[in-house]
Amino acid sequence: MNAGEISSKLYEKGLKVTPQRIAIFESIVELNNHPTAENIIEYIRKNHPNISVATVYKVLEVFVENGLVDKVKTESDTMRYDAILERHHHIYCSDSEKIEDFIDAELNEILDNYFSKKKIPHFQIEDIKLQIIGKYTK
Amino acid sequence: MNAGEISSKLYEKGLKVTPQRIAIFESIVELNNHPTAENIIEYIRKNHPNISVATVYKVLEVFVENGLVDKVKTESDTMRYDAILERHHHIYCSDSEKIEDFIDAELNEILDNYFSKKKIPHFQIEDIKLQIIGKYTK
DNA sequence: TACTATAGGAGAATAGTTCTCTAATCAGAA
DNA sequence: TTCTGATTAGAGAACTATTCTCCTATAGTA
Numbered sequence: 001m002n003a004g005e006i007s008s009k010l011y012e013k014g015l016k017v018t019p020q021r022i023a024i025f026e027s028i029v030e031l032n033n034h035p036t037a038e039n040i041i042e043y044i045r046k047n048h049p050n051i052s053v054a055t056v057y058k059v060l061e062v063f064v065e066n067g068l069v070d071k072v073k074t075e076s077d078t079m080r081y082d083a084i085l086e087r088h089h090h091i092y093c094s095d096s097e098k099i100e101d102f103i104d105a106e107l108n109e110i111l112d113n114y115f116s117k118k119k120i121p122h123f124q125i126e127d128i129k130l131q132i133i134g135k136y137t138k
Numbered sequence: 139m140n141a142g143e144i145s146s147k148l149y150e151k152g153l154k155v156t157p158q159r160i161a162i163f164e165s166i167v168e169l170n171n172h173p174t175a176e177n178i179i180e181y182i183r184k185n186h187p188n189i190s191v192a193t194v195y196k197v198l199e200v201f202v203e204n205g206l207v208d209k210v211k212t213e214s215d216t217m218r219y220d221a222i223l224e225r226h227h228h229i230y231c232s233d234s235e236k237i238e239d240f241i242d243a244e245l246n247e248i249l250d251n252y253f254s255k256k257k258i259p260h261f262q263i264e265d266i267k268l269q270i271i272g273k274y275t276k
Numbered sequence: 277t278a279c280t281a282t283a284g285g286a287g288a289a290t291a292g293t294t295c296t297c298t299a300a301t302c303a304g305a306a
Numbered sequence: 307t308t309c310t311g312a313t314t315a316g317a318g319a320a321c322t323a324t325t326c327t328c329c330t331a332t333a334g335t336a
Contacts, residue, residue, distance in 0.1 A: 016333055052285045057324060073211035094264060110252060114245060125272040126232060134263040154302055154313065190316040195293060
């Protein structure tokens with residue numbers, strides 16, 4: 001994704017387009033395995049050495065609020081970010097910090113079907129996410 | 139669950155039985171909606187005013203390692219704990235900090251079935267957890 | 277180009293969690 | 307029961323990810 005495409009995305013959401021925002025979005029796409037804020041800062045500083053930690057966090061917050069990126073929960077106390085917009089699940093490696101996206105339309109359909117039949121009393125489901133935990137094999 | 143039962147649980151895992159460990163486990167069971175470490179400390183201090191923050195965190199860590207409690211990921215930066223041992227999922231309220239357990243054998247069976255047919259390449263699944271996000275209705 | 281709201285930068289502040297080091301206590305052996 | 311060694315608990319400092327404050331810079335618009 002290039003700077004122009006990112007600008008349009010920001011513009012569509014009514015957000016101001018700034019070099020920092022473009023760089024941050026770009027870095028999440030580029031570091032495409034769920035970077036932490038720290039990973040993002042390190043990456044951006046190569047081309048943009050003066051960016052502030054506060055800016056990165058503030059921009060990430062804005063992106064999350066506007067649905068441009070996802071905040072991914074982890075077992076440890078660091079948040080990780082994801083630029084995928086498509087409905088997807090996450091594969092967590094129990095041996096490492098690795099997180100992968102898992103996209104599977106058939107699975108989504110099965111889940112939707114199941115919960116449209118079996119409702120949870122007094123609860124309206126907005127989203128269902130799977131955390132698939134396991135180990136990579138050779 | 140009384141102190142005797144908790145002692146046996148600890149003993150079975152080869153863990154030393156201490157009053158602090160019993161109190162901490164008891165409090166997670168008692169505060170049965172996924173307390174934070176802070177909730178636990180506050181609760182325990184009623185009967186055990188000198189317990190240290192470090193002790194609570196250390197004991198929780200030991201419990202998690204030994205499979206006696208679950209660490210529950212949240213959107214915010216506080217961990218929450220759960221004494222349920224049974225395989226279960228979590229319902230997250232998007233309006234509040236509430237988290238509820240969701241136990242559903244039929245759903246587990248569907249998931250197990252699906253993933254026994256459709257394997258993820260080079261990955262051995264150990265556990266699958268659903269995060270069901272939505273709102274409570276009246 | 278000038279104006280105004282919004283965004284960015286720097287560093288301090290905060291909050292949850294972990295670490296360090298010492299004293300206490302548990303569990304098994306005598 | 308008492309002793310003993312290993313483990314655990316306590317206190318508070320340290321650490322780390324994130325947020326806040328406050329001021330300056332910049333984007334978007336006329």
